[in-house]
Amino acid sequence: MSQQQQQQQEAVNGVSSRGKVLTLDTINPNVKRVEYAVRGPIVQRAVQLEKELREGANKPFTEVIRANIGDAHAMGQKPITFFRQVLALCSYPELLKENTFPEDAKSRARRLLQACGGGSIGAYSASQGIECIRQDVARYIERRDGGISSNPDNIYLSTGASDAIVTMLKLLVSGEGRTRTGVMISIPQYPLYSAALADLGAVQINYYLNEDNCWSLDVAELRRSVTEARQHCNPRVLCIINPGNPTGQVQSRQCIEEVIRFAKEEHLFLMADEVYQDNVYKDNKFHSFKKVLFEMGPEYSNTVELASFHSTSKCYMGECGLRGGYMEVINLDPDVKAQLTKLVSVSLCSPVLGQIMMDLVVNHPQPDEPSYSTFMKERTEVLTALAEKAALTEQIFNTTPGIKCNPVQGAMYTFPRISLPQKAIDKAKEGGQIPDMYYCMRLLEEEGICLVPGSGFGQREGTFHFRMTILPRTEKLKIVLQKICAFHKKFTEEFS
Template identity: 80%
Template sequence: VDTLQSVSAKCIKASWYFATHTLIFCALVDCQPALWKMTENCFMHHRTKVLTIDTMNPNVKKVEYAVRGPIVQRAVQIEKELKAGAKKPFSEVIRANIGDAHAMGQRPITFFRQVLALCSYPELLEGNEFPEDAKERARRILQACGGGSIGAYSASQGIECVRQDVARYIQERDGGIPCNPDNIYLSTGASDAIVTILKLLVCGEGRNRTGVMIPIPQYPLYSAALADLGAVQIEYYLDEENCWSLDVSELRRALVAAQQHCSPRALCIINPGNPTGQVQSRQCIEDVIRFAAEEHLFLMADEVYQDNVYAEGCEFHSFKKVLFEMGPEYSDTVELVSFHSTSKCYMGECGFRGGYMEVINMDPDVKVQLTKLVSVRLCPPVPGQALLDVVVNPPRPGEPSFNTYIKRTSTLQVLAEKAWLTEEVFNTVPGITCNPVQGAMYSFPRISLPERAIQQAKEKGQAPDMFYCMKLLEETGICLVPGSGFGQREGTYHFRMTILPPTDKLKIVLEKVKQFHQSFTQQYS
């Protein structure tokens, strides 16, 4: 009882104390509104963000993507400055940093856009403005969509009839080697499919952490995705002295070195190459497949530039075709996934984000997990799926649109001419050497930089070729990507430039780069 009385007295005293001070505080606030504001500001000042640079996912901070990095960000600022009336030694920024065909002036394929227009606005099917073969494809796609609309979700793996058309396309491309639509996964461009497969592959800790072999130079999607996933990047070098060829002895060197600190599980190949533009020979592909089989590696074949082959004597060979032609010893065992996209080739439809991957010899239980993983994102963009369908199922001989469609070959011919022009001009410039652009959409010339320029770049905390490309942008308005963003051998410097600008503009770009390099070399020599 005594204890209860004591506690009760203390509670009454505390209540009186709290009430009194509350009244005093309220009176002060009533009289002095600024006091409350000061208290609020003090509280807000000491409150920290939940998500800060120190508390965020550390892997994200390691991600770099040079294709849209600091050079491009500065290019955007310069464009705004020009619009605001700023005086520059040039009137426009020429973005030769990225393989964005339509942004560079390439015209879309009429048939593709007709089908997409019909799918987007089905009422057009009632008119006579569009050819019957375009209408037939649009009807087929719409019938496969929920509610007859491309605004509906599709199956996570992609619309079934589109996957069937992709399988038929692959089978025709590979000379009749069977292709099962169940092995086809439609995707948001090839990039999304590549990242999805890497997610399946990455596991382990420490020395057991997954290692993935990627070419150097490489397309920075790979290094960025591996950094994001916390995987180990295993670099193998392409041979610049031999037109960026791939030597299996270099693969083995990189593998043996990596086994000391990680568990190599996958090998990525880009063919035709990005940024290097080489086209691998059939013999090279066979050697790579044997290497993957011997070392028990999962093979990833990035083949998005398969239609972009220009050099005489070069030919695209799909990894799947070569794999199956090597016989059951390989075709029944080697795990392969290949990627393709609507963004490149003669289509250049980057914005629609259409693509696919085909999986070969994937463990059935893993395939279930893959289907589950893609279902988390619901489905790829349905307009992109519709576009992919007409890419793999174009007008056939005898159909109304065939004669117009077949003119697409002129796009590839023009690209071939620009590839040759780029190589020719760069190789006339002292201090620039450029391998033949055998395929894809880029040149990757090597540049010699004076020692003073290298030192000044280091003082600024920049890679020397970043320093070079930034000065090029500021003085000429030409936006390129430094080779350091793709990887390169120590002590060498490069830049990547797309061959996509119209021929007249490409000539201007090449001449400006030529003049700049001569001036830059003289300034820092």
């Protein structure tokens, strides 16, 4: 039945003659502008292919390998035993009576349960998060940052980092026309940022990372982009992802210092997305924005406004389904902080199991506790394997002419540049497709490998990339890398 016929029918039945309240024409236009490549058309096709394979379809591959999303457990990574023991005990406290779990897991669970309303994880918590967990987060930050103090009142537990990032942006976006808030984000970027900015109707200000220098962040480029943006909006926020997604770079201390100086000069609010802070490989070192800010002295540490974000989703934990995270805010105006606290209270609280998971990350077993050695072994295994895979990825990709891969210094991704023959570009355009989308779709159809086209993250005009996670197990990753290289050769030959 057509929509018109349906409306007539409804009118006959006396229901309504005015059709749906909510249609694509009446929906919030900002929502239509939101794009999220990481779960876009390629992934939808991957799901379809998996279904076809299950139904016995004949394909040139026997399984679809998902290297599109930073979901470690989905790629076979095992959870950290201690974390799951405490979560199990908190979820079902009857287990505390049994001898199945080690004493340190039990005492941790008792302490956390005591902090929950009615001793149950089923109770709402304070909106900012359970107090003792915020204290543990603050102590963790102090240890991480060499003793620089952290105030639990400045910690907000969140539903993953995404929630805190969006909340902070909500506070920051205001104005109309030329006074509308502009938010500076790196290109390539993690699409949460562009999606949130579209949703909030903020102005996205792109600054480009320097691919020729391992995706480094160049202050001259920040200056260029802010100067241009001032012509049409009010730049107020600078977002940094370190270690980087999708580009896998780790910022040097000096670079961070320059960025902080720039933020002060330009009067920008800094948002530091540090969800990959333990994913740092080889000789690279993670420096938190908070630490560098305080080491720069009171001129900076008393003035520059900073929100930094962490999560249970990445690093060695990969517990993204639990939706745990925190944000630390520095130099926030006290009245704004009250507004922030009010805003987070509207959604009551973040999931209590996620908060507990966050606690375990910041307060993991200590050397004198029974679970320490297993914990360290499991943690080290994951991080060592990731470091190995980061090196392997760079090495194998760079053997193939037409694929250029920067070192994967951190995080869980590589974003290699691919040279596409002009005929392939033309062919993609004829079909109304962006060239790297066409490339990735062909790779999926022919090899069963699911990647995300670079266009989903933003890239310099005329360049093409894809993002691949380094999460498949080492042996599988080798095969995936070799298959991509072989595909690239075949694809290039086909269009030469």
